[in-house]
Amino acid sequence: MRKQKSFPFLTQESRVEQQDGVVAPPSSAPPVTVQQQANSKPKRQKSNALRAGLAIVSGRAAGALSRRLHLGGGTSIVGAVAQRLYPDIIEHLASQLEYGCVIVTGTNGKTTTSGFVSAIINDAGLRVWRNREGANLLRGVASSLVIRALPNGHLRRSGHAISVLEIDEAVLPQIVQVITPRVIVFTNLFRDQLDRYGEVDSVLAYWKQAIAALPATTTLILNADDPAIAALGIQYPGPIIYYGIDDLSFDLLSQQQTPSQHQVMDTRTCPMCGATYEYEMRFYSHMGHYKCPTCGQRRPQPNVRATQIETSGFDRLSMYITTPTYGDKLIVPLPGLYNIYNALAAVATAQALSISWEPVVSGIEQFKPAFGRGERIQVEGRTLRLLLAKNPTGFNEVLRTLFQEQQPRHVFFILNDNAADGRDVSWIWDVDFERAAGLLKTVVVGGTRALDLSLRLKYAGVPLENLIIVPSTPLRTIRSPKSSRKRKTRANRSDNAITALATTPDGNELYRPYGYGLKNALNTALQQTPIGETLFIVPTYTGLLEVHHELEQRGLAPHYWEGRDA
Amino acid sequence: MTYHITHPLTLTLGHLYPDQLNLYGDRGNITTLRWRCQQRGITLRVVGLGIGDALAPDEYDMLFIGGGQDREQAPVAQDLYEVKGIGLWAAIEDDMPVLAVCGGYQLLAHYYRPAEGPDMRGLGVFDAWTIHKGPRSPRCIGDIAISWNGSTLVGFENHGGRTYLGSAKPLGRVLKGYGNNAEDHSEGAIYRNAYGTYMHGSLLPKNPHFADHLILLALQRKYGIKDVSMLQNEDGKLNGSAHLSAKANGSAPALATLDETTALLPPLNDTLEWEAHAAILERLGLYREAAMTLQTRRQL
Numbered sequence: 039m040r041k042q043k044s045f046p047f048l049t050q051e052s053r054v055e056q057q058d059g060v061v062a063p064p065s066s067a068p069p070v071t072v073q074q075q076a077n078s079k080p081k082r083q084k085s086n087a088l089r090a091g092l093a094i095v096s097g098r099a100a101g102a103l104s105r106r107l108h109l110g111g112g113t114s115i116v117g118a119v120a121q122r123l124y125p126d127i128i129e130h131l132a133s134q135l136e137y138g139c140v141i142v143t144g145t146n147g148k149t150t151t152s153g154f155v156s157a158i159i160n161d162a163g164l165r166v167w168r169n170r171e172g173a174n175l176l177r178g179v180a181s182s183l184v185i186r187a188l189p190n191g192h193l194r195r196s197g198h199a200i201s202v203l204e205i206d207e208a209v210l211p212q213i214v215q216v217i218t219p220r221v222i223v224f225t226n227l228f229r230d231q232l233d234r235y236g237e238v239d240s241v242l243a244y245w246k247q248a249i250a251a252l253p254a255t256t257t258l259i260l261n262a263d264d265p266a267i268a269a270l271g272i273q274y275p276g277p278i279i280y281y282g283i284d285d286l287s288f289d290l291l292s293q294q295q296t297p298s299q300h301q302v303m304d305t306r307t308c309p310m311c312g313a314t315y316e317y318e319m320r321f322y323s324h325m326g327h328y329k330c331p332t333c334g335q336r337r338p339q340p341n342v343r344a345t346q347i348e349t350s351g352f353d354r355l356s357m358y359i360t361t362p363t364y365g366d367k368l369i370v371p372l373p374g375l376y377n378i379y380n381a382l383a384a385v386a387t388a389q390a391l392s393i394s395w396e397p398v399v400s401g402i403e404q405f406k407p408a409f410g411r412g413e414r415i416q417v418e419g420r421t422l423r424l425l426l427a428k429n430p431t432g433f434n435e436v437l438r439t440l441f442q443e444q445q446p447r448h449v450f451f452i453l454n455d456n457a458a459d460g461r462d463v464s465w466i467w468d469v470d471f472e473r474a475a476g477l478l479k480t481v482v483v484g485g486t487r488a489l490d491l492s493l494r495l496k497y498a499g500v501p502l503e504n505l506i507i508v509p510s511t512p513l514r515t516i517r518s519p520k521s522s523r524k525r526k527t528r529a530n531r532s533d534n535a536i537t538a539l540a541t542t543p544d545g546n547e548l549y550r551p552y553g554y555g556l557k558n559a560l561n562t563a564l565q566q567t568p569i570g571e572t573l574f575i576v577p578t579y580t581g582l583l584e585v586h587h588e589l590e591q592r593g594l595a596p597h598y599w600e601g602r603d604a
Numbered sequence: 605m606t607y608h609i610t611h612p613l614t615l616t617l618g619h620l621y622p623d624q625l626n627l628y629g630d631r632g633n634i635t636t637l638r639w640r641c642q643q644r645g646i647t648l649r650v651v652g653l654g655i656g657d658a659l660a661p662d663e664y665d666m667l668f669i670g671g672g673q674d675r676e677q678a679p680v681a682q683d684l685y686e687v688k689g690i691g692l693w694a695a696i697e698d699d700m701p702v703l704a705v706c707g708g709y710q711l712l713a714h715y716y717r718p719a720e721g722p723d724m725r726g727l728g729v730f731d732a733w734t735i736h737k738g739p740r741s742p743r744c745i746g747d748i749a750i751s752w753n754g755s756t757l758v759g760f761e762n763h764g765g766r767t768y769l770g771s772a773k774p775l776g777r778v779l780k781g782y783g784n785n786a787e788d789h790s791e792g793a794i795y796r797n798a799y800g801t802y803m804h805g806s807l808l809p810k811n812p813h814f815a816d817h818l819i820l821l822a823l824q825r826k827y828g829i830k831d832v833s834m835l836q837n838e839d840g841k842l843n844g845s846a847h848l849s850a851k852a853n854g855s856a857p858a859l860a861t862l863d864e865t866t867a868l869l870p871p872l873n874d875t876l877e878w879e880a881h882a883a884i885l886e887r888l889g890l891y892r893e894a895a896m897t898l899q900t901r902r903q904l
Contacts, residue, residue, distance in 0.1 A: 232627065233745045233762050237673040302626055307675070461746065462760045467632025467806045489880035493809050494632075496876060497639050513879065514886055515895040 086130060090191035093124035097184045114173065117180030128176070129216040131183040134193045137164060137200035139217050140387060143210050143245075144225030144267070146432045147380045148174070150372070151225055152204045153408040154384030158401030162393045165199040174206040179213065207241045210248040218252070221390045223259040223383050227266040228323060229304045230429040231460030238304050242266060249274060257390040259383055262340040263325045265315055266305040271338065279389055281382040282340035283321060283375075285347045285357075302430060302468045310335045321375060322438070323431045342386040344378055353412060359385055364395045369403050372412045373425075374439040376432075410582040415595050419569035424585070427576050428459065430468040436576055437473050446479040448573045450563035452556070452581030453483070453491040454510075459578040463487045471498035480566040482506045482552075484559030485581050506566065508552045508559035556584050613868075614647040615822050618664040620688070621672070622652040624680050625707055628762070630670030632806025633703065636815050637666070643872050646819070655683045659691030665822040667695060671706025671804070674718070681724045684711055689727055696729055701821040702798035705807060709792070709800035710734045710765060713772075719764075730793040730800050731770035732784075741766075748781025748803060749888050750791045755900075756893050757811050758884040759803025767802075769793055775801050780888035797821050810884065812877045816869055823868050874901065 097120030104115045120127045132139060140159075142152040156166040169182040182203075186194050193199075205213050207227075214222075224245070227238055235241055249258070254276035261267040262282035271278045303323055307314055308330035320326035329336035346358040353373040359366060359382070370381045381402055388398045407413045415422040425440075427433035440447055455461050475498045483492045488509040496502055552562045567573040577585055589595035619634055634650055641648035653659060672680065684692070696702055702712075710716045713732040716724040719739055726733075743764045750757050757776060766785035774784070775792025783791035784802070792801035799818075801807065808815040878901040885894035 229627070237627070237675075239673055239675050302631075303623070306623060312679070462628070462762060462805075464629030464632065464760055464804050464806055467629030467635065467809070468626070489876065489883050490810070493876055493880050497632075497635050497809060502873075502876065507876075509883075513882055513894065513898070514891055515882065515898055 086124075086126075087191035089124045090127060090130045090187070091189045093120040093122075093127050094184050094187045094191065095189050096120065096123055097127075097181075101181075101185070114177045114181055116184050117177040117182075120184045121177065121180050126216070128180050128183060128213075130191065131187055131193050132201065132217045134196040135167070135199050135201055136197050138220040139201045139203060140221045140223070140391075141203050141205050141210070141213065141217075141219040142223045142225065142383075143205045143207055144223070144261075145207065145228040145230045145241075145429065147225040147376055147383070148204045149408045150377060150411050151223060151380040151383045152202045153411075154381055154402055154405060155223070155387045156202045157405055158384055158388050158393060158397050159200055159202065159391070161397035161401045162388075162391075163397075165195065167199055167201040169201075169203050174204050175209050176212055179203055179205070179217075208235055208244055211244050211251065214248045214251050219256055221257045221259060221387055222248075222252075223387055224261060224267045224270060225379065225383055226261055226264045226325065226431075227305065228429055228431040229302075229465070231462075232465075233460055233462045234457075238266070242270075245270060252276065259386045259390060260338075261325075261379060261383070262338045263321065263327070263379070264305070265308075265324060265328050265337070268338055269309045269335075272310075277390070279342060279386040280338045280340040281342040281379070281386045282337065282344075283347070283378060283382070284340070284343045284345050286319065287347070304431070308333060308335050322435055325379075342382055342389060344382055347378060353407075361385060361389055363389070366395060366399070368399060371403060371405055372407060374412075374435055376435045377412075410577070410586060413595075415589060417564060417589070417592075417594050420564060420567050421572040422575055422589075423572060424575050424577070424582065426579065426582050428579050430465045433466075433469040433576070437470060440574055440576075441473050441477050444477065446477045448480045448563070448567040448571060449474070449478055450482045450484065450559070450573060450575045451491055451495075452485040452559070452575070452577035452585060453487045454485045454578050454580045454584075455487050456580040458580050463490050466491055466494045469494075471495055471500075475499035478504065480504075480506070480563075482508060482559055482563040482566060484508045484510065484556055484563075485578070486510045488559075506552055506562055507550060508562055509550065509554055510556065512550065512554050556581075556588060560585060560588055612645060612647060613823065613827070614649065615641060615665045615819070615826065616649045616651060616663060618651050618653050618659065618667045620653050620659075620667060620669040620684075620708070621655065621680050622670075623654060624676040625670040625672035627670070627672050628706060628760075628804040629806045630668075630705060630804065633668060633670075633705070633808045633815075636806070636808035636812075637668075637819065640812070640815055640872065641819060644869055646823075653688070655679060656687060659688040659695070661691050661695035661698060661700065664695065664700065665826050666818060667692070667700060667702040669702070669704045669708030669711070671708055677707050677711070678724065680707075681711055681716075681726070684727060685725055692727060693729070696796055696798045699797045699821075699825055701818045701825070703807075703818060704798065704800045705804055706763060706802055709802060710767065712798065712800050713767065713793070714770075716765060729798055730795050731772040732767055732793050732800075733770075734765040734767045736765045744782035744786055744802070746781060747884055747888055748783065748791070749779045749885055749890055749893070750776035750781070750783065750803070751779055752776035752814070753817075755813060756881070756885060756890075756897065757801075757803060757807070757814055758881055759801075759805035759807050759810070761802045761804070763802050767793075775799055779890055779893065797825075810877060810881045812872070812874045820869055 097116040100119040101116035140155060142148050142155065152168060156168055159166050167182065167186065169178050173181060188194055227241060229238055249270060257277045257279060258271060258274060259279050260271050262280040268280065305324045311330060311333040313330050313332035315328040316331050318327040327337050341362055343360045344357045345360065348356050350356060353371055355370040355378060357368055357378060359368045368381065370377055384402065385398055410424045410426040413424045425436045427436040453463060453466065455463050471494055478500060481500065481504060483495065483505060488507055492505050492507045495505060552558055563573055575585060586595060617637060638648045638650065704712045711726045712729040713726045713734060714728045715726050716734045717736060718724065719736045743762060745762045748759055748761045752775060756779065761782060768785055769790055772793040772795060774790035775794055778789045778791050783789060792799065878897055882894040882897045885897065
């Protein structure tokens with residue numbers, strides 16, 4: 039069942055239609071309006087509402103039980119159970135949202151972009167519903183809707199509400215099957231977790247499939263500077279807003295680059311003819327002003343542009359934004375060139391939703407960094423900054439942000455290879471750690487693959503004696519004889535012989551004086567940072583979860599979904 | 605017999621298709637070779653060879669070819685066959701050390717048969733071929749360890765194609781992981797001094813003995829040192845298998861004295877490398893091999 043809906047582009051004048059089962063919005067109507075033609079089929083809806091009600095009650099009961107029994111966070115099970123009982127649950131609930139749905143997808147910047155978009159829409163006077171951090175698969179979206187639904191199959195307070203959903207790249211085709219979004223934002227496309235997503239081209243294939251299934255009423259927000267993203271707009275019949283950077287001073291090509299700093303590009307060739315793109319200007323990886331020398335395919339002229347970009351301080355970027363309707367200065371309170379793109383994507387989304395300029399400014403300028411994306415935490419007189427880096431381009435940009443002013447810093451790297459990080463850590467060799475080599479005041483390396491990252495740093499020119507390595511677990515062969523005797527059940531004779539040999543005092547370089555595990559690593563990194571200075575924590579995804587959890591345990595950081603709608 | 609080399613040693617590494625075949629941290633292999641040469645006072649010059657560039661075998665001492673996306677691989681395959689084929693063959697027949705990883709390895713075998721579409725013709729350096737059995741056959745993804753030359757090599761593999769060896773000699777036997785085809789426990793292929801493998805991770809940083817092996821082969825070839833031997837050859841085991849591998853390569857097996865090898869490639873402090881190597885072995889449950897690695901390498 040798909041409700042017939044139309045989401046025409048609307049003007050500032052609000053025309054709000056009252057809908058069945060939906061609370062009428064207050065008279066002070068928000069600047070965005072959606073005209074909905076509720077296609078009522080009372081009889082079928084009633085039986086569906088019954089099924090939905092059952093699914094909602096069961097899902098929430100399962101979630102409560104799971105939390106009670108400490109089986110897990112109890113969030114994904116809510117959606118899983120509800121979907122099992124009523125496969126169309128997402129469609130059923132999402133179609134009740136009065137202002138529809140905005141979807142954000144892409145390799146990097148999803149969380150911050152949807153954060154910006156939510157803040158803007160909030161400031162424009164609408165209720166915003168988001169899916170929780172990490173819950174970006176179908177199940178997670180189902181959960182986020184079910185926990186807000188009533189047993190009668192209706193969403194609570196669906197009037198005056200819009201959902202902003204952060205969606206995993208590979209899940210997009212499935213999501214657009216069940217939700218017809220008003221807007222889809224594509225941030226960028228880089229290599230990421232090759233063992234999970236496959237190559238960049240397979241992600242593109244998913245996206246093309248999703249776009250082909252869209253009605254021409256959905257607005258695409260596309261990054262003009264990313265050739266793979268911009269090419270998604272070719273042949274799309276509906277509205278498109280392109281965004282991009284038009285500031286020459288950020289050109290990589292004009293900056294001095296050593297061959298070892300050569301950045302990997304994930305999109306090099308024109309999708310139309312296969313020729314290699316030529317760049318007039320390149321900002322990072324394959325982001326820039328490009329054109330195909332053979333067929334003339336080139337960067338589209340962006341509708342939302344940033345010029346006169348200036349960095350003033352670590353996390354204060356000021357720029358001039360031009361849109362078809364506005365032109366004004368904007369401050370982005372986050373570090374890094376990539377956050378300019380995130381802000382531009384949010385401005386473009388506001389354009390698509392016909393939101394006026396004031397909420398855009400207030401939403402972005404008063405933005406609090408999202409979980410682990412520039413988040414700031416005070417600990418024992420030191421400032422912690424958490425900067426998630428989960429793929430080569432993301433990591434390169436974090437390093438550039440940290441070291442572009444050639445200022446030495448205290449850094450704590452965490453490299454994990456859990457399923458959510460990707461099992462393959464080869465990509466660290468594509469990251470320009472050479473940039474950081476001379477600028478690490480102190481460096482602590484932790485995580486399940488701490489040894490790999492330490493090796494990378496060694497080969498980047500960081501002296502071994504400066505590296506503090508705190509792996510998550512000791513090698514079994516060099517565990518102390520004492521502890522191995524405790525675990526003797528499985529140890530055989532040769533193990534014991536080796537253990538004894540490995541722990542002899544002479545030349546025992548394998549001994550890790552700072553211990554093992556994330557707690558020790560964090561403590562060491564904090565001790566290495568003098569009071570009053572800043573420690574930059576650069577973790578992969580599960581590393582971020584672990585270090586955040588540790589900080590929550592110590593009462594230093596808010597629980598990570600606190601303040602969220604969930 | 606000791607070699608006295610008065611002028612600084614230089615080696616030139618040809619990096620084939622650095623822009624197209626760079627998917628899995630292949631830069632790490634180049635970084636490792638450069639760093640390990642630099643530590644010994646050897647200058648390693650790296651020359652990128654893109655599509656359309658000719659390969660003049662005389663100009664290089666070592667070649668590297670990585671893996672890439674399918675879309676990038678087709679034009680590369682054509683260029684490899686039509687432009688660089690003769691030069692590459694000449695280099696390999698002249699015992700130039702060549703390392704080919706993943707896609708590069710597939711391109712040096714006879715052909716790659718994708719799940720759909722026409723076969724991709726390879727150079728046929730290795731008597732082997734690769735077949736992708738369709739989307740329903742799972743990719744081989746995960747950590748891998750193989751035995752090589754009496755020691756171990758560790759890495760990460762991620763390939764959809766299954767490679768089957770004809771008369772080509774495998775690089776090693778799979779201890780844990782999938783290897784060439786997940787069936788016969790073989791991994792990689794060797795022809796003269798050309799090595800093909802599915803192992804990235806990157807391969808060379810955590811396998812410093814293999815990196816030094818390649819450097820040594822290049823030095824011996826360039827500076828006319830006849831004795832084939834392994835680095836760190838005081839280890840009896842290693843020497844024995846170096847002997848074997850030399851025989852298999854068709855060159856005269858001989859034992860070098862410690863002087864010769866260390867004069868060329870003095871041992872480095874590779875504790876961290878071996879610890880990382882052992883960590884992968886332990887993750888795969890190969891505790892004995894991990895212990896052996898730490899034990900033998902620490903005595904150096």
